[in-house]
Amino acid sequence: MSAAKKMPGKPATEMFDDIPVLQRKWRAALRPGDRLPRYEDVMLGSLGRLADHIALLKGDGTLELSRSGRYVQKWLGEERWDIPLAELAPDCATALSEVAASALKNGRPHQASAHCVRDGMVRTYDLLALPTASRWGATLVGAYVNERGAQYNLLDAIFSATDDAVVSLATLRDANGQPFDFQVVHHNKSAELLLEVASGGLLWRQIGQGTSLLAAAEIMEFLLKAVSGGRGEQLEIESDGRYLRMSATAFADVISLTISDVTAMKRRDASFRLLFDNNPMPMWVFDAETKQFLSVNDAAVQHYGYSRAAFLRMKLHEIWPEDEWESHAEALERVGETYHSPRNWRHLRADGSEIEVLTFGRRVPFNDRDGYLVAVADITERRKAEARIAYMAHHDGLTDLPNREYFQERLKQALDQAAGKRVGVLYIDLDLFKNINDSFGHPSGDRVLKQVAERLATAVRGVNLAARLGGDEFAVILAADVSPNEASACATLLIDMLKAPYDIDGQEMVIGASIGIALSPGDGTTSEELMRNADMALYRAKSDGGGVHHFFEREMDLQAQKRRDMEVDLRRAFANGEFELHYQPLVSIASDRISGFESLLRWRHPDKGMISPAEFIPVAEDIGLITQLGEWVLREACHEAVKWPSDVKVAVNLSPAQFRSRNLVQVVISALAQSGLSPKRLELEITESIFLAETDANLAILHQLRELGVGISMDDFGTGYSSLSYLRSFPFDKIKIDRSFVKDLAQRPDCVAIVRAISGLGRSLNITTTAEGVETEDQLDWLRAEGCNEVQGFLFSAARPAAEIAKLLAEFGQRASRAA
Numbered sequence: 001m002s003a004a005k006k007m008p009g010k011p012a013t014e015m016f017d018d019i020p021v022l023q024r025k026w027r028a029a030l031r032p033g034d035r036l037p038r039y040e041d042v043m044l045g046s047l048g049r050l051a052d053h054i055a056l057l058k059g060d061g062t063l064e065l066s067r068s069g070r071y072v073q074k075w076l077g078e079e080r081w082d083i084p085l086a087e088l089a090p091d092c093a094t095a096l097s098e099v100a101a102s103a104l105k106n107g108r109p110h111q112a113s114a115h116c117v118r119d120g121m122v123r124t125y126d127l128l129a130l131p132t133a134s135r136w137g138a139t140l141v142g143a144y145v146n147e148r149g150a151q152y153n154l155l156d157a158i159f160s161a162t163d164d165a166v167v168s169l170a171t172l173r174d175a176n177g178q179p180f181d182f183q184v185v186h187h188n189k190s191a192e193l194l195l196e197v198a199s200g201g202l203l204w205r206q207i208g209q210g211t212s213l214l215a216a217a218e219i220m221e222f223l224l225k226a227v228s229g230g231r232g233e234q235l236e237i238e239s240d241g242r243y244l245r246m247s248a249t250a251f252a253d254v255i256s257l258t259i260s261d262v263t264a265m266k267r268r269d270a271s272f273r274l275l276f277d278n279n280p281m282p283m284w285v286f287d288a289e290t291k292q293f294l295s296v297n298d299a300a301v302q303h304y305g306y307s308r309a310a311f312l313r314m315k316l317h318e319i320w321p322e323d324e325w326e327s328h329a330e331a332l333e334r335v336g337e338t339y340h341s342p343r344n345w346r347h348l349r350a351d352g353s354e355i356e357v358l359t360f361g362r363r364v365p366f367n368d369r370d371g372y373l374v375a376v377a378d379i380t381e382r383r384k385a386e387a388r389i390a391y392m393a394h395h396d397g398l399t400d401l402p403n404r405e406y407f408q409e410r411l412k413q414a415l416d417q418a419a420g421k422r423v424g425v426l427y428i429d430l431d432l433f434k435n436i437n438d439s440f441g442h443p444s445g446d447r448v449l450k451q452v453a454e455r456l457a458t459a460v461r462g463v464n465l466a467a468r469l470g471g472d473e474f475a476v477i478l479a480a481d482v483s484p485n486e487a488s489a490c491a492t493l494l495i496d497m498l499k500a501p502y503d504i505d506g507q508e509m510v511i512g513a514s515i516g517i518a519l520s521p522g523d524g525t526t527s528e529e530l531m532r533n534a535d536m537a538l539y540r541a542k543s544d545g546g547g548v549h550h551f552f553e554r555e556m557d558l559q560a561q562k563r564r565d566m567e568v569d570l571r572r573a574f575a576n577g578e579f580e581l582h583y584q585p586l587v588s589i590a591s592d593r594i595s596g597f598e599s600l601l602r603w604r605h606p607d608k609g610m611i612s613p614a615e616f617i618p619v620a621e622d623i624g625l626i627t628q629l630g631e632w633v634l635r636e637a638c639h640e641a642v643k644w645p646s647d648v649k650v651a652v653n654l655s656p657a658q659f660r661s662r663n664l665v666q667v668v669i670s671a672l673a674q675s676g677l678s679p680k681r682l683e684l685e686i687t688e689s690i691f692l693a694e695t696d697a698n699l700a701i702l703h704q705l706r707e708l709g710v711g712i713s714m715d716d717f718g719t720g721y722s723s724l725s726y727l728r729s730f731p732f733d734k735i736k737i738d739r740s741f742v743k744d745l746a747q748r749p750d751c752v753a754i755v756r757a758i759s760g761l762g763r764s765l766n767i768t769t770t771a772e773g774v775e776t777e778d779q780l781d782w783l784r785a786e787g788c789n790e791v792q793g794f795l796f797s798a799a800r801p802a803a804e805i806a807k808l809l810a811e812f813g814q815r816a817s818r819a820a
């Protein structure tokens with residue numbers, strides 16, 4: 001059957017001629033000044049055969065069919081007049097009202113075309129609407145309707161356009177009325193192509209006797225089933241790598257068989273299954289309506305621990321933890337064609353454990369159901385790692401205590417929530433911890449720190465927090481509106497707790513702790529202020545000898561300010577050359593002659609006058625200026641001493657900080673070389689503090705210095721903890737008995753005993769002993785009696801400027817002369 005078949009009617013050219021005729025007629029009837037021509041002038045008389053094709057429509061809003069010619073009546077399938085257009089067949093009513101409306105709107109004839117389906121045939125009509133005015137003022141539209149030549153059979157068009165094969169089969173029955181075969185009574189072009197049959201090789205054939213695919217037993221069986229009552233049966237067969245899906249509908253003995261090539265779909269399906277089944281990500285399809293699992297892949301079975309059968313009996317909510325049911329369900333409501341979870345979800349596994357997941361989904365048809373294909377990314381491990389990283393960013397790696405950043409954060413929070421209540425900050429510094437590091441090594445030091453942290457963590461609980469700020473510095477937040485008494489009690493407890501011995505690999509170690517306390521709001525309202533002030537209070541606790549706690553006082557702030565001023569001042573002073581050296585004689589008891597001078601640094605401040613070295617040397621050490629300052633002292637002292645008699649030595653104090661600079665030996669060599677002073681005439685005074693840290697390195701430097709021929713004196717002997725043990729570590733040339741022992745010689749027998757012991761020690765070790773701070777003859781007598789070799793003190797002279805040395809020497813009957 002052809003796709004288009006002409007129906008009897010006028011030839012197309014003739015039909016087209018009518019329209020210009022009517023249009024000319026309308027124009028001719030239009031009188032000057034009128035908007036529309038009169039109805040009678042256009043529509044009455046001389047219309048002849050055209051009258052059959054005219055429908056007269058009237059009305060302004062809702063149009064009504066007032067008259068219709070015979071042709072129009074057939075087209076409308078309606079012979080009645082004076083009925084609303086709405087009562088006509090919808091396709092005709094729409095076409096008429098649209099063309100009439102356009103004509104009325106523009107006040108001119110309007111042409112249009114319309115398609116109507118009649119008996120399965122698609123017909124095209126030309127329409128022309130001619131607006132006219134009736135004698136009594138109403139508007140009438142004359143609508144001309146005529147069919148255009150082209151028509152086609154819709155069913156045929158659909159049949160031939162489809163790629164599916166459509167075959168109509170008549171059932172053949174035997175003498176008993178049983179169906180045994182089928183005869184092809186009609187088919188479309190695609191049927192021959194799909195069944196791979198030559199043109200004309202199918203029509204009127206009995207399929208059971210043919211060689212086409214339709215002769216296959218399973219198809220025959222399928223058709224027999226269809227004809228004996230099965231409606232809408234489906235069959236899928238595979239033939240030469242192609243997949244064909246057949247559906248059959250029987251109308252009495254006639255069967256309509258549709259065959260579709262579903263190979264591509266099958267392949268898509270197969271690749272989907274491959275992707276689904278073998279995907280390492282857990283995947284499933286769930287029913288969009290019931291939320292039942294429709295299919296799960298192996299990864300899902302493995303990952304969730306439910307058997308496949310159990311999975312397929314479950315609904316989605318069964319893998320949601322109960323507290324997330326609502327949010328899961330809400331999210332599901334909002335899901336469209338595709339989705340990926342806007343947040344992490346928790347899912348339950350068969351063993352009850354929870355995993356954190358991200359889900360990605362897409363709507364898919366699945367076995368005739370509307371479903372969602374979901375892929376699951378388990379991010380539990382990633383989340384754990386993230387949590388670990390976040391934890392590490394907030395905690396100290398060695399002790400596991402919160403670190404400085406976290407401490408600050410928590411302190412800020414505590415202050416924000418304090419609402420006027422007090423928050424306490426305790427800064428803790430371990431006393432003598434350096435000794436442990438130096439004596440037992442860093443691993444032991446680390447173990448002590450860990451135990452300190454454990455003790456703090458057990459003592460500081462609840463809203464309070466203990467943290468390690470770095471090194472041997474710890475801190476505590478007391479967040480629960482703490483009173484000064486409570487803060488003090490807490491500090492005492494912590495100090496007692498921390499000074500209890502530590503057992504490190506069977507070795508008992510003892511340290512102490514000093515604590516500085518600042519309380520909000522009095523000592524500050526911001527975390528920075530409180531931390532700074534607690535630190536200042538700690539500094540005071542340390543200066544008080546450690547092992548105690550101290551509250552912050554405003555005075556400390558002033559002192560800190562003063563110290564900051566001094567730091568700036570010191571740097572400026574060095575650049576401005578405000579320092580000078582004074583010299584204090586050292587007198588030999590045996591000869592009653594000056595055996596040497598100790599150089600003592602003086603700062604002549606332009607506004608404040610002379611500033612004591614006891615005040616500025618510790619600051620110079622802290623800010624690192626001591627290295628340059630010490631170097632200057634050495635050079636200056638050597639430069640001066642070279643002018644003195646050859647048997648007069650010069651003593652120079654060295655700071656531990658100069659040992660750290662590592663070029664001390666070079667500086668000494670250079671000072672001697674530049675001045676020309678004999679090394680024998682230079683004595684370097686050190687205190688035992690250089691043995692407290694980096695002992696081995698410092699001892700090595702001392703040995704190098706001694707090899708130069710320079711003398712090494714131990715200053716302030718007897719004030720430290722283990723002066724005696726240092727004597728064993730290094731062969732000192734001189735020990736200087738601290739003036740605290742000299743001061744009370746006359747009054748305290750213990751001081752006599754100490755001086756006697758040191759002098760005796762010096763004699764037996766062949767070390768010169770010098771007593772410092774000798775102010776009275778009485779003291780001198782005691783010292784002489786105890787066998788001390790040398791004395792120094794105000795009794796003889798205070799430190800004097802270089803210019804007065806000659807005078808001093810002269811007083812002792814010694815002449816200053818230049819001799820290296």
Ligand SMILES: Nc1nc2c(ncn2[C@@H]2O[C@@H]3COP(=O)(O)O[C@H]4[C@@H](O)[C@H](n5cnc6c(=O)[nH]c(N)nc65)O[C@@H]4COP(=O)(O)O[C@H]3[C@H]2O)c(=O)[nH]1
Pocket residue numbers: 584599600601612613614617630633652653654655685715716739772773774775792793794795798799
């Ligand atoms: N009460 C009393 N005091 C006496 C007597 N005789 C001397 N003195 C003081 O005792 C200190 C002796 O110096 P030191 O123990 O080395 O103690 C020194 C030394 O440790 C340090 N120092 C001074 N100059 C330098 C230097 O150039 N470099 C370094 N690193 N430190 C220095 O400053 C400390 C203090 O120095 P000064 O204030 O000059 O104080 C000096 C001196 O003036 C006395 O009979 N009675």
